[in-house]
Amino acid sequence: MKILFLNGPNLNLLGRREPKIYGHKTLKDIEATVKKRAKQLGCIVDFHQSNHEGDLVNWIQGAQDNYDVIVINAAAYTHTSVALRDAIAAVGIPAIEIHLSNVHSREEFRHRSLIAPVCCGQISGFGAFSYVLGLEAAVNVIECIK
Numbered sequence: 001m002k003i004l005f006l007n008g009p010n011l012n013l014l015g016r017r018e019p020k021i022y023g024h025k026t027l028k029d030i031e032a033t034v035k036k037r038a039k040q041l042g043c044i045v046d047f048h049q050s051n052h053e054g055d056l057v058n059w060i061q062g063a064q065d066n067y068d069v070i071v072i073n074a075a076a077y078t079h080t081s082v083a084l085r086d087a088i089a090a091v092g093i094p095a096i097e098i099h100l101s102n103v104h105s106r107e108e109f110r111h112r113s114l115i116a117p118v119c120c121g122q123i124s125g126f127g128a129f130s131y132v133l134g135l136e137a138a139v140n141v142i143e144c145i146k
Helices: 027-041 053-062 076-079 082-091 129-143
Strands: 002-007 044-049 069-073 093-099 121-124
Touching: 002 027, 002 053, 027 044, 027 129, 044 053, 044 082, 053 069, 053 082, 069 082, 069 129, 093 129, 121 129
Parallel strands: 002 044, 002 069, 069 093, 093 121
Antiparallel strands: none
């Protein structure tokens, strides 16, 4: 089973970006943890990060024949991007939305996700562990749709 992890804007700054909110782990640290767990589960995982919305759309579209599930931390695009929402809906691959922080305990503009309605579920507030939970959820989603 192949799982695509997509990361949106500013996640390349993890580890030094507002560590009180996002923690001290870098995106590479998180990827290493997920890869270790994925190996235990017999999964193949790939990771991409971009600060550009179009890159994320292209990766979502390219996932259609190459991945079983998408796990996405769209970051700020979660709250603004109709393009990401439409791409997820168009490819018909199960998607799981994840966030490091609890978006519902933060500023009001973060409470609304444009991608949530086209995702299987949302995981938020568990810091770097949100990514491991996203992996576990992806495996569960795959097993449920077979």
